[in-house]
Amino acid sequence: MPIHPSALISDEAQIDPTADIGPYVIIEGPVRIAANCRIAAHAQIIGDTHLSENTLIGRAAIIGENPQDIGFDPNTPSGVRIGKNNTIREHVTIHRGSKPDSHTTLGDGNFLMATSHLGHDVILGDKNIIANAVLLAGHVQVGNGTFIGGGAVFHQFLRIGDGCVIQGNGSFSKDIPHFCAAQRINRVTGLNVIGLRRAGFSPDDRKSLKALFDLIYRQGHNLTQALTAARQQTWPEHAEKFLQFLEAHSKKGICRLSQDSSDEE
Template sequence: MIHPTALIHPSATLDPTVEVGPYAIIEGPAVIEAGCRVEAHAQVIGEVKVGAGTVIGRAAIIGADPQDLGFKPETSSGVILGAGNTIREQVTIHRGSKPGSYTRMGDGNFLMAGAHLAHDVTLGDRNILANACLLAGHITVGNNTFIGGGAVFHQFLRIGDYCVVQGNGSFGKDIPHFCAAYRTNRLAGLNVIGLRRQGFNSEQRAAIKKMFQLLFCSGQNVSQAVSAAKAEEWPEHALRLLDFVAAPSKRGVCAWQGGREAED
């Protein structure tokens, strides 16, 4: 199961079912759980935990030092990957930037070739990042979100659940739950097709749409719209959108700028 040209540090821990391809490098104290596959020329560096059933593609590098000019190489930090992730060719995932910090990924994600997660990123479950997506440090991504190829994201922003992001987009602000984003910090409307596919019923979608229209299309600024929304009763999913917009990161929230809103 381990190719004779692979280099594995004595302090690394590999389940007996792990497969390691030619010229792969696994440094200690990495832990790789059952059913994982580390393909040719991939590197798993230092304090990295890889959950069961994860595939690390050819020439991917997991756990390298962050690209932070103030980083000290002796810092104790790492990467934690959940189960069932697919990490394709030449993906890079850097370790945390501060002592005791981790770059984290949940379960069932698919990172296509050339995607990059910088230091201290937190990626949830069942997300898809297409080729060459670039996420800067300290970004948080929710669950069930699709990010198109070549999209780039500034540090410290948030991307919500059930979002869809256009390829080649450029973002320096938060993308709220359930939204479709494109170009530069723009919201096209709601990810209606994605919500249908994920099992949201018509009542749930209607409530989310009503909330979106109040927050972004009512002509009020964000603070005014949030106050108006809080004065009403809302079902659970609409409240999640409200809570996201009401508590933005320091980057602020992307805005709907008069583009055609997706129709339900």
Template sequence: MIHPTALIHPSAQIDPTAEIGPYVIVDGPAKIAAGCRIEAQAQIVGHVEMGAGTVIGRAAIIGGDPQDLGFKPETESGVILGAGNVLREHVTVHRASKAGAFTRMGDGNFLMAGAHLAHDVVMGDKNILANACLLAGHITVGSHTFIGGGAVFHQFMRIGDYCVVQGNGGFGKDIPHYCAAHRINRLMGLNVIGLRRQGFSKEQRAEIKELFKMLFVSGLNLSQAVAVARGREWTPAAQRLLDFVATPSKRGICAVRAGGGSEE
């Protein structure tokens, strides 16, 4: 299952059922599990662990050095991919920037052509990133989130679970669970269709909607709204949204803004 033109490092561990295509380079102590497929001219660089059934598209590069001016190439770090991921043509995933650390991806993610995950990104399960999405370093992505093509994200921010993000947007602040985001750091409401498709009950969706309005459209600032929301009990699905908003990263939280003008 290894094409004769492929170049394989002697320390690589490749399951006999994996398929390694023409001109693939596996350069380093990679671990490639059962049923994986590495398509033509892709490169697997350094310490990369790949779960069963993962597909790496043509000319993708997994495990390259971080684009960090302070990074030292001798740093021992890597990339860990879960099972059943599909990374299409020209996707790039860089290894972590600190010794012993890993850029990580869970299971069942689908990254379309040209998507980029920078160093130290941590991604959950079953996310879809459309073409040319660019995630900077140290971003955390939840699960079951869809990101439109060409969207770009600043380092150290968080993207929650069950979100939908419009293509060509720019984001430097956290996008909470269940939210729909667009333009520049702007929330447009909840991912109502996504929640329904993912099996959230009518009652759960109604409570999440009530909490969203309390947090973002009540006229209170965010800390005041969080304090009010904490004054009552919520079921677990809504509580996850409250907990996310109550513990923002240093980047802050995206907000709902009225009107159609441009942001500063």
């Protein structure tokens, strides 16, 4: 087992023999580390944290620390669950769940760049790119295949859909629907058309999404009126997914359309 002699490893930890544990790493409590994981120098993995195969934890990252919640009881049993093939770079922080038996959760194939933060109870899907210094507050949900630019910040309990592209330094306290481009403060600019093309969406798929986006955002309806109008017709799979996101219960509401928006942004 390639464990550097300066690493501090709890007797409770379960570490696959193929994992690589670097110098001055701290593994504290019942941590589980699966095959071919690499923990770089000075990282700390704490408590009920599980890392699945082929995951990299960068230098000085801290995974599994208590939530930043002044009412949190440190005796609460909770943890972090991280899927396969994730890259979590230096100084990233991921906090454990805030309620009994809850978990902050990452899917597979995500890339978290340096100094990004996932607060307690965040749910991150698969193949997302989270750029430097992005801050996700507690209970934020992110879908799959979304890119978040550096320095963007997100209030607690909001939802971010699949296939979104979000401008760096944006500030968000409202939900961002599937396949949207978002920027500034709680604004969408249109569909993530370039991302849709790269993801293999057909011209018909993109056409139906554009028609639904226009109905929701550009025809002068409020959201209730727009959803009622949208349900007067049948939509193909991806547009239906977009519509169901809008129909689902939201604690925060939906980002509004920027006045200088374009579907090609």
